[in-house]
Amino acid sequence: MLSPGPADPHQTQPLLQTxxxxxxxxxxxxxxxxxxxxxxxxxxxLLGENGAGxxxxxxxxxxLVQPSAGELRWQGAPVKLSGPAEARSLGIGMVFQHFSxxxxxxxxxxxxxxxxxxxxxxxxxxxxxxxxxxxxxxxDPKREVWQLSVGERQRIEIVRALMQNPKFLILDEPTxxxxxxxxxxxxxxxxxxxxxxxxxxxISHKLDEVKRxxxxxxxxxxxxxxxxxxxxxxxxxxxxxxxxxxxxKEVKPPAERRTTVPRLVVNDLTLAPAELHxxxxxxxxxxxxxxEILGIAGVAGNGQDELFAALSGERxxxxxxxxxxxxxxxxxxxxxxxxxxxxxxxxxxxLGHGTAPRMRLSENALLTGHAASxxxxxxxxxxxxxLRTVDRTTETFDVRKAKRDPEAASLSGGNLQKFVVxxxxxxxxxxLIVNQPTWGVDAGAAAIIRQALxxxxxxGAAVLVTSQDLDELMEIADRIAVMFHGHLSPALPRAEATxxxxxxxxxxxxxxxxxxxxxxxx
Amino acid sequence: MQLVLEKRAERSRTIAxxxxxIAIGLTLVTMSVLFAVLGKNPLTxxxxxxxAPLTDGYSLQEIAVKATPLVMIAIGLSLCYLANAWNIGxxxxxxIGAVAGSWIAVKTQGTEAGHWVLPAMxxxxxxxxxxxxxxxxxCRVKFGASxxxxxxxxxxxxxxxxxxxxxxxxxxxxxxxxxxxxxFDPVATVPVLIEGGRLHLGSLIALIVVAGAFVLLDxxxxxxxxxxxxxxxxxxxxxxxxxxxxxxxxxAVSGALAGLSGIIEVAGPVGHLQPGIxxxxxxxxxxxxxxxxxxxxxxxxxxxxxxxxxxxxxxxxITMKIPLxxxxxxxxxxxxxxxxxxxxxxxxxxxxxxxxxxxxGAG
Numbered sequence: 001m002l003s004p005g006p007a008d009p010h011q012t013q014p015l016l017q018t019x020x021x022x023x024x025x026x027x028x029x030x031x032x033x034x035x036x037x038x039x040x041x042x043x044x045x046l047l048g049e050n051g052a053g054x055x056x057x058x059x060x061x062x063x064l065v066q067p068s069a070g071e072l073r074w075q076g077a078p079v080k081l082s083g084p085a086e087a088r089s090l091g092i093g094m095v096f097q098h099f100s101x102x103x104x105x106x107x108x109x110x111x112x113x114x115x116x117x118x119x120x121x122x123x124x125x126x127x128x129x130x131x132x133x134x135x136x137x138x139x140d141p142k143r144e145v146w147q148l149s150v151g152e153r154q155r156i157e158i159v160r161a162l163m164q165n166p167k168f169l170i171l172d173e174p175t176x177x178x179x180x181x182x183x184x185x186x187x188x189x190x191x192x193x194x195x196x197x198x199x200x201x202x203i204s205h206k207l208d209e210v211k212r213x214x215x216x217x218x219x220x221x222x223x224x225x226x227x228x229x230x231x232x233x234x235x236x237x238x239x240x241x242x243x244x245x246x247x248x249k250e251v252k253p254p255a256e257r258r259t260t261v262p263r264l265v266v267n268d269l270t271l272a273p274a275e276l277h278x279x280x281x282x283x284x285x286x287x288x289x290x291x292e293i294l295g296i297a298g299v300a301g302n303g304q305d306e307l308f309a310a311l312s313g314e315r316x317x318x319x320x321x322x323x324x325x326x327x328x329x330x331x332x333x334x335x336x337x338x339x340x341x342x343x344x345x346x347x348x349x350x351l352g353h354g355t356a357p358r359m360r361l362s363e364n365a366l367l368t369g370h371a372a373s374x375x376x377x378x379x380x381x382x383x384x385x386x387l388r389t390v391d392r393t394t395e396t397f398d399v400r401k402a403k404r405d406p407e408a409a410s411l412s413g414g415n416l417q418k419f420v421v422x423x424x425x426x427x428x429x430x431x432l433i434v435n436q437p438t439w440g441v442d443a444g445a446a447a448i449i450r451q452a453l454x455x456x457x458x459x460g461a462a463v464l465v466t467s468q469d470l471d472e473l474m475e476i477a478d479r480i481a482v483m484f485h486g487h488l489s490p491a492l493p494r495a496e497a498t499x500x501x502x503x504x505x506x507x508x509x510x511x512x513x514x515x516x517x518x519x520x521x522x
Numbered sequence: 523m524q525l526v527l528e529k530r531a532e533r534s535r536t537i538a539x540x541x542x543x544i545a546i547g548l549t550l551v552t553m554s555v556l557f558a559v560l561g562k563n564p565l566t567x568x569x570x571x572x573x574a575p576l577t578d579g580y581s582l583q584e585i586a587v588k589a590t591p592l593v594m595i596a597i598g599l600s601l602c603y604l605a606n607a608w609n610i611g612x613x614x615x616x617x618i619g620a621v622a623g624s625w626i627a628v629k630t631q632g633t634e635a636g637h638w639v640l641p642a643m644x645x646x647x648x649x650x651x652x653x654x655x656x657x658x659x660x661c662r663v664k665f666g667a668s669x670x671x672x673x674x675x676x677x678x679x680x681x682x683x684x685x686x687x688x689x690x691x692x693x694x695x696x697x698x699x700x701x702x703x704x705x706f707d708p709v710a711t712v713p714v715l716i717e718g719g720r721l722h723l724g725s726l727i728a729l730i731v732v733a734g735a736f737v738l739l740d741x742x743x744x745x746x747x748x749x750x751x752x753x754x755x756x757x758x759x760x761x762x763x764x765x766x767x768x769x770x771x772x773x774a775v776s777g778a779l780a781g782l783s784g785i786i787e788v789a790g791p792v793g794h795l796q797p798g799i800x801x802x803x804x805x806x807x808x809x810x811x812x813x814x815x816x817x818x819x820x821x822x823x824x825x826x827x828x829x830x831x832x833x834x835x836x837x838x839x840i841t842m843k844i845p846l847x848x849x850x851x852x853x854x855x856x857x858x859x860x861x862x863x864x865x866x867x868x869x870x871x872x873x874x875x876x877x878x879x880x881x882x883g884a885g
Contacts, residue, residue, distance in 0.1 A: 314759055336762035347760060356754035366746060367761040376743045 021070035030056040032223040048220035063087035093166030108141035146277040180503035207236040260290035263462035265324040279303035295477030296466040303486040339371035342430030357409035362386040397422035414445030527869040545859035571834035591783035593825035595807035598776025600816040611673030612780040613804025614680035615651040619781020622650030624795040627710035651781015659773035702796035712790035724786035735818040
């Protein structure tokens with residue numbers, strides 16, 4: 001641990017500084033002459049949209065990426081990092097958004113694998129338990145990772161970083177996978193680290209969090225630094241404006257919608273996991289009417305993917321009556337048959353699941369369009385019809401691309417997501433099931449997609465949206481249910497669905513035992 | 523200074539076309555070294571291999587004859603490989619097709635059977651090849667057995683079955699104890715296209731197969747399914763395409779094409795069933811498929827090129843006393859370079875001028 005001790009005489013000297021840091025990939029400038037100064041005893045936010053260059057910048061600081069130009073200074077002295085090991089030896093730690101943990105190993109084994117030294121395993125286990133207890137991050141070193149919740153897995157990553165006693169800790173979107181209550185617990189730990197004299201670089205796009213927690217914010221846009229400011233004296237709107245560079249279009253709240261007949265009914269759906277350590281779906285039931293948007297909240301990995309697979313028909317259910325689309329039992333029908341019945345699906349992963357990355361957009365239009373359209377006649381592909389779909393999607397959803405029919409992988413995340421959502425909406429589905437509609441998508445594209453979902457529901461379709469972004473669900477859903485450990489809670493009307501209530505459900509509490517709330521994070 | 527492979531943003535279409543040519547170039551350089559080590563003049567040897575066969579009509583016809591089975595088998599294999607199904611046993615399916623078709627030829631020998639014999643033989647050959655290929659395909663789909671191993675092992679089963687038949691029940695009584703069937707009747711023989719020449723009907727069938735495969739892959743939903751399953755299996759499942767069904771289908775089609783070319787070979791250029799009817803067509807076709815970029819037109823060109831190496835190899839053995847096995851060495855080196863050069867489609871070489879170690883990002 002760093003000794004809190006007397007005030008550092010070099011307090012005015014930045015702990016870490018980048019000077020004109022530039023990273024070039026071919027013709028693309030991921031970072032363009034970025035200057036950033038981070039002081040000890042500071043929580044410094046790094047804000048920016050996807051593709052603004054946040055990841056490249058922190059990877060450079062952590063030694064994963066070599067800068068094309070510019071300089072990195074550590075405590076005033078220029079350094080060149082050969083890799084993360086050297087960054088760690090300086091005192092730089094990082095907690096990635098995507099964990100690098102082995103499911104079948106224990107907590108202590110995972111931590112030992114990530115440490116550079118030759119410390120005996122037993123000593124590591126003990127030190128791990130000490131650090132975890134000391135910071136109020138309870139962890140059992142002997143448990144295997146697959147048994148742990150996402151929040152607990154993140155704790156392993158944080159403890160692993162803390163065991164190296166870093167002076168400077170980078171956290172990449174740490175709250176993306178946490179319930180609001182778990183996030184609060186994390187903030188307590190971060191404040192404590194700050195009080196110990198450490199510096200923290202906090203990457204996020206959740207502006208209210210940044211305003212609450214951070215002392216300084218650096219905002220990146222298109223690879224450049226646009227501003228450094230004190231987030232506490234800014235408004236969420238002014239921060240957003242700096243990130244996006246323009247006013248963000250407000251999503252029009254749904255006009256008074258009339259709900260019609262139930263179009264998607266799920267009756268007591270129980271399904272064993274297809275994969276090792278998958279989630280078992282347990283007695284899931286809900287009813288979704290035409291004209292209605294049902295949101296499903298929850299921390300990732302609580303059965304959302306499994307539910308999508310069952311609803312879409314990627315996995316079949318034995319009992320046909322468990323899933324009913326427009327009055328027809330279809331639990332045992334294939335995804336193609338469900339599409340023919342008017343259902344449409346948008347999976348979470350747009351590259352590799354929603355689209356074949358190395359195939360052209362027209363071919364990706366055919367991927368889902370072959371089921372119910374004029375794209376295929378007597379087994380032959382109507383190339384003109386597939387191109388027409390690409391053109392219509394491009395026009396309606398403002399998909400930006402370099403040529404008329406490029407490979408899916410060449411589109412930016414937001415534009416590809418607009419294509420994937422648009423491709424389904426243009427088929428005017430009766431039921432649309434969409435997972436993480438705006439994950440990793442820039443604000444402009446997110447607004448277009450959310451508006452499209454609202455408009456589709458207004459036109460009479462039933463829309464099911466699964467998202468980890470509570471703000472998104474509060475913005476567009478009429479009712480919100482929460483998934484936890486394969487169970488789905490009853491849906492709350494939007495007016496009653498507060499962040500607190502949803503957060504408790506996301507942590508596994510049921511609403512009638514609020515007093516047990518403190519157990520939610522454990 | 524360090525040479526690293528850097529991922530390209532988009533796959534390079536230029537390299538996709540040029541990579542086989544780079545591979546051929548590298549192979550020729552390697553072969554020159556090999557010839558020099560063998561004490562032969564590399565230029566002369568390459569001339570005998572690749573130029574001489576193109577200069578007379580007989581060799582040209584012979585190239586087409588040798589290319590026929592290569593192209594037909596490779597077309598089938600390309601469908602498998604596109605769908606991520608690894609059929610390595612085309613040689614066995616070729617032999618089984620030859621055996622099944624020959625059975626009809628042997629049983630009708632010397633009878634009054636009419637013109638239905640040859641069509642029946644072709645159908646039997648294709649059907650047997652398809653069924654034989656379905657064994658490893660079913661083992662993969664049902665039990666998860668590696669089709670690479672099972673299809674390869676079945677090659678030796680087919681080889682020994684053929685051996686047994688021509689040494690035992692089907693041996694020509696008037697054949698001086700040679701392990702061969704009697705010469706097939708005219709109604710059981712594939713007709714030649716030019717009187718007195720070697721070019722036969724099979725070459726025409728191969729061209730039709732090429733055209734058919736092109737239409738299938740480029741214009742039909744089935745072909746699209748095959749391509750998607752190979753490059754993006756999860757997206758294919760999302761599209762509603764059944765990967766297992768496509769494994770069975772592509773194995774059956776490639777088995778049928780291998781079996782068909784097997785019986786065409788026996789009922790055409792060879793004229794009777796005997797061991798050694800294939801100089802490894804089923805294996806060489808794997809090289810043809812990849813050299814041709816798993817594309818029907820590319821396969822046609824690659825098939826002609828590999829056929830050239832067979833003819834050139836024979837001539838080099840006769841005129842320069844270079845062992846025939848050097849041809850196989852050549853084909854092996856070629857496949858090695860083709861696969862190596864393919865990495866340039868998605869990656870490019872880059873020189874890094876620092877002593878710093880480069881690591882890929884984890885986040």
